[in-house]
Amino acid sequence: MTVMKIAGAQLGAIQRADSRESVVKRMIALLDEAASKGADMVVYPELALTTFFPRWYMEDQAEIDFWFETEMPNAATQPLFDRARALNIAITFGYAEKTPDGHYYNTSVVTDRQANIVGKYRKVHLPGHSDYDTERAFQHLEKRYFEPGDLGFNVWRNEGVVMGMAICNDRRWPETFRVLGLQGVELVTIGYNTPAVNSQMNTEGLEKRLFHSDLSLQAGAYQNATYVAGIAKAGMEDGHPLMGGSIIVDPDGFVLSRAVTEADELIIAECDFAKCAFGKSTIFDFERHRRIEHYGRITSQVGVILEV
Numbered sequence: 001m002t003v004m005k006i007a008g009a010q011l012g013a014i015q016r017a018d019s020r021e022s023v024v025k026r027m028i029a030l031l032d033e034a035a036s037k038g039a040d041m042v043v044y045p046e047l048a049l050t051t052f053f054p055r056w057y058m059e060d061q062a063e064i065d066f067w068f069e070t071e072m073p074n075a076a077t078q079p080l081f082d083r084a085r086a087l088n089i090a091i092t093f094g095y096a097e098k099t100p101d102g103h104y105y106n107t108s109v110v111t112d113r114q115a116n117i118v119g120k121y122r123k124v125h126l127p128g129h130s131d132y133d134t135e136r137a138f139q140h141l142e143k144r145y146f147e148p149g150d151l152g153f154n155v156w157r158n159e160g161v162v163m164g165m166a167i168c169n170d171r172r173w174p175e176t177f178r179v180l181g182l183q184g185v186e187l188v189t190i191g192y193n194t195p196a197v198n199s200q201m202n203t204e205g206l207e208k209r210l211f212h213s214d215l216s217l218q219a220g221a222y223q224n225a226t227y228v229a230g231i232a233k234a235g236m237e238d239g240h241p242l243m244g245g246s247i248i249v250d251p252d253g254f255v256l257s258r259a260v261t262e263a264d265e266l267i268i269a270e271c272d273f274a275k276c277a278f279g280k281s282t283i284f285d286f287e288r289h290r291r292i293e294h295y296g297r298i299t300s301q302v303g304v305i306l307e308v
């Protein structure tokens with residue numbers, strides 16, 4: 001079985017005025033640090049190239065399109081791919097994708113050690129809203145700017161490890177992890193941009209939001225006997241705080257490494273993927289234990305139906 005040193009490259013704030021080139025320089029600095037620590041793979045956050053622009057209400061399509069990439073790699077990100085190839089390190093990161101036929105997704109890609117893109121994921125669970133919401137302390141317009149992902153939840157055998165991707169809000173839905181778990185996933189990488197405060201409940205503080213992020217990531221890991229890397233974009237972006245809390249979790253749900261700042265920060269953990277086998281062959285041997293005849297509501301029903 002494979003052992004890999006997985007690094008999480010948490011990013012600090014990216015201001016609206018920051019260029020992609022300046023961000024890629026920061027990403028390469030984290031990549032170099034990861035290489036110095038013997039990392040085999042680096043996990044970057046959701047929407048890693050720009051500020052979290054869904055907090056801004058925009059109507060002009062050209063203004064919206066500014067935040068999207070039409071090809072990957074591209075001029076701004078090629079230096080990152082080149083450096084990763086030179087260092088023989090696999091990477092995964094998120095970005096806003098505009099497809100040639102005009103579709104808009106919150107996307108992440110994963111590469112092998114030679115910087116070849118081996119997998120793409122488009123965020124399925126889009127939180128927030130589509131129109132300007134006067135009731136909110138700040139906007140969260142992912143439903144306005146992105147379409148729900150059309151690729152589903154898939155895995156790839158990359159560098160000898162069965163890897164899957166999810167993005168941010170996906171981690172809060174157990175279906176995400178279970179669909180990957182049913183494909184034998186051994187490492188789920190999840191970048192996130194999570195506001196440090198709730199736009200609809202200002203009494204919900206950072207501690208509770210960090211707890212919910214940990215809970216979601218640890219539960220997903222344990223209940224599917226997989227490693228999980230949840231990596232944040234953190235810090236104050238144009239006056240809007242994003243929480244940190246990046247962690248790498250083992251197949252028993254234990255946190256192996258945790259970020260302690262809200263800045264650019266590398267966390268790292270040695271992952272022995274043989275450790276996934278025990279859970280997958282005992283308590284979470286899905287073939288032996290699951291009773292799908294009782295699970296019909298999960299795919300036949302969207303919302304709650306009160307029958308009592």
Ligand code: ING
Pocket residue numbers: 127167168169170172192193194195209
């Ligand atoms: N952000 C947040 C997330 O799911 C959110 C939105 C925060 C939803 C807290 C519910 C509670 O972490 C993104 N980008 O999905």
